[in-house]
Amino acid sequence: MQDPDIPPLWVGCAAGFSGDRTDAAAPVVQALIASGQPACLIFETLAERTLALAQLARREQPEAGYEPLLPELLEPVLADCLAHGIRIVSNFGAAHPEGAARCIQQMAQRLGLRAPRMAVVHGDDVSGGAHQAALRQALGAGAYPQAPVVSANAYIGARAIAEALQAGADIVVCGRVSDPSLTLGPAMAHFGWAWDDWDRLARATMAGHLLECGAQVTGGYFADPGFKEVAGMAQLGYPIAVIEASGDCTITKPPGTGGLVSERTVKEQLLYEVHDPAAYLTPDVIADLTLAQVHQVGPDAVRLRGVRGHAHNGHYKVNVCYAAGWLAEGEISYAGPRALARAQLAGEVLRERLGHARDLRLDWIGVASVLGDDAGRWRHAQGQPSTGGSEPQDVRLRAAWLRPDKDQAQRLPREVNALYTCGPAGGGGVRTGLRARLGTVSCLLPQAQVPVGWRWQPPLNEPEAA
Amino acid sequence: MSHDHPPQQVPLYRLAHGRTGDKGNRSNISLIAWNAHCWPVLVAQATPGRVAAHFAARQPTAVHRYLLEPLQAMNWVLDGVLDGGVNDALNLDSHGKALSYWLLQMPVEVPPALLPHLAPA
Numbered sequence: 044m045q046d047p048d049i050p051p052l053w054v055g056c057a058a059g060f061s062g063d064r065t066d067a068a069a070p071v072v073q074a075l076i077a078s079g080q081p082a083c084l085i086f087e088t089l090a091e092r093t094l095a096l097a098q099l100a101r102r103e104q105p106e107a108g109y110e111p112l113l114p115e116l117l118e119p120v121l122a123d124c125l126a127h128g129i130r131i132v133s134n135f136g137a138a139h140p141e142g143a144a145r146c147i148q149q150m151a152q153r154l155g156l157r158a159p160r161m162a163v164v165h166g167d168d169v170s171g172g173a174h175q176a177a178l179r180q181a182l183g184a185g186a187y188p189q190a191p192v193v194s195a196n197a198y199i200g201a202r203a204i205a206e207a208l209q210a211g212a213d214i215v216v217c218g219r220v221s222d223p224s225l226t227l228g229p230a231m232a233h234f235g236w237a238w239d240d241w242d243r244l245a246r247a248t249m250a251g252h253l254l255e256c257g258a259q260v261t262g263g264y265f266a267d268p269g270f271k272e273v274a275g276m277a278q279l280g281y282p283i284a285v286i287e288a289s290g291d292c293t294i295t296k297p298p299g300t301g302g303l304v305s306e307r308t309v310k311e312q313l314l315y316e317v318h319d320p321a322a323y324l325t326p327d328v329i330a331d332l333t334l335a336q337v338h339q340v341g342p343d344a345v346r347l348r349g350v351r352g353h354a355h356n357g358h359y360k361v362n363v364c365y366a367a368g369w370l371a372e373g374e375i376s377y378a379g380p381r382a383l384a385r386a387q388l389a390g391e392v393l394r395e396r397l398g399h400a401r402d403l404r405l406d407w408i409g410v411a412s413v414l415g416d417d418a419g420r421w422r423h424a425q426g427q428p429s430t431g432g433s434e435p436q437d438v439r440l441r442a443a444w445l446r447p448d449k450d451q452a453q454r455l456p457r458e459v460n461a462l463y464t465c466g467p468a469g470g471g472g473v474r475t476g477l478r479a480r481l482g483t484v485s486c487l488l489p490q491a492q493v494p495v496g497w498r499w500q501p502p503l504n505e506p507e508a509a
Numbered sequence: 510m511s512h513d514h515p516p517q518q519v520p521l522y523r524l525a526h527g528r529t530g531d532k533g534n535r536s537n538i539s540l541i542a543w544n545a546h547c548w549p550v551l552v553a554q555a556t557p558g559r560v561a562a563h564f565a566a567r568q569p570t571a572v573h574r575y576l577l578e579p580l581q582a583m584n585w586v587l588d589g590v591l592d593g594g595v596n597d598a599l600n601l602d603s604h605g606k607a608l609s610y611w612l613l614q615m616p617v618e619v620p621p622a623l624l625p626h627l628a629p630a
Contacts, residue, residue, distance in 0.1 A: 091532075091595065091596075092595065092596065265528075269629060270522070270629070271526060307526065307541065310539070310580050310582055311526070311527070311539060311541065314530075314537070314577075314582060315528055315530045315539070316530030316531070317530070317537060318532075318584075318586050319575060319586075320577055320584055332577065332580075333577060333579075334579055335577070336579045337580065349579065367596060406601065413600060414608075414611055415566065416567050416592050417592045417598060417600060420567070420568070424565075424566045441601065443599040443601075444599070445599060481596055482596050482597065483533075483594075483596050
């Protein structure tokens, strides 16, 4: 069925999370143009909590709710993408895909470009009343949040993206979709594979998996001096997957950029956030990595092959986010002789002032701050660090406390501040923070119960005559 | 193994590199052999029991090891080690991103013949 002469599809990824570098796209787009091949650009900007934060932003300001950095991400490359037929697919719509689409339309108008054909994918938002009974049933009575639900979104698949591209969309704006579907959608539209061609779906899905965290496959999050050297980290090149008609792909990056693509960088990212490698679950396909191989096929070029696929499980994963109290944090530093003893005393004072709170977490930054769990078991297992001649000289106490309401939580920053005058000698550099916390519960909904699709974004109104 | 050449204790990072990912209250850590010489020793030494003991302070409810022979890599899945996960933990590193380097610190025993093939001390 597949035409072996179909040229490969080049998919570039210019963002791996909300808040990623905004100057990554230009070199990727230049490389896509230079390839002379069919190409697509994706931005992945939605982590687990990002969508709930976007819902909160939209409540404050009805026009908001999409990726706040969208203008910075897209403006440098929009003209080139439209001029060279490079399609753009992204989940930067977050909680407000129509708002993101309008922002892009206005951007094109402002830049004097032709109006892009914009498609908006819908169906991921299952926070409405229509889905509530199904969510309650899926989560079980005990797990459905008591606190107000902020967002409920299904990780939908590649089909709506593929259909919109096949209909001629220049840009496809999504909210929550499974991250690899951002790549599988364009591959489906380009190659015309059947939706049950599980091996090919799985291969393109893993290409998407390698792309979805941006520079994490091109030397970002990899460097370890003396063990894993990475040149040019300040100018990392973001990844490009060259996907073949078989679904196998080669990962590379734009010439002249920093970073590297090696078997090691690709292996680390291939297993990132994977659990059972025989069953990497997406709404489109179940990918099996057990026979996957990676081979360096050129400088900064690694080919992935051997991925196999199986039918998906017919469900969407749904994340339900809810208001989960307030996280209060405070820090203060102690230095020089007996720094740790004074920082520990400050912690004891804090604990007593907060009613001997057992759920107060205390860390000693510079001694033990991230390896331990909240109960402090790791630190206790290590024993006292201040033995021998290596007594720590620079220790920062950090306290963290989660309270259901803001007024209660506010007590922690106040008490940390008061350590200036009431705490041990020589404390300095107090910083405090207080922010709303979001909780998440997950469940599965049958795909048949979640209507998914796409629609054209209506054109902007003609500007009024002056 | 000859008694004249007792095994030597080295940290795991001399045999492998790795990366942590998280989902909910579950952490996954890849361990990737630096080279083909390191792989069989990695498989023999980085066992579920040893890794569970190394992470005892995090009280994992389950520890699974998945071997990926063609990649000379293994994937560790540790359940219940993130104090509820990114939304619930009070840890500065609520994702547990640093846990790969805790695993890489684990002592393992290697035959002396492997020493030339290890990453630097």
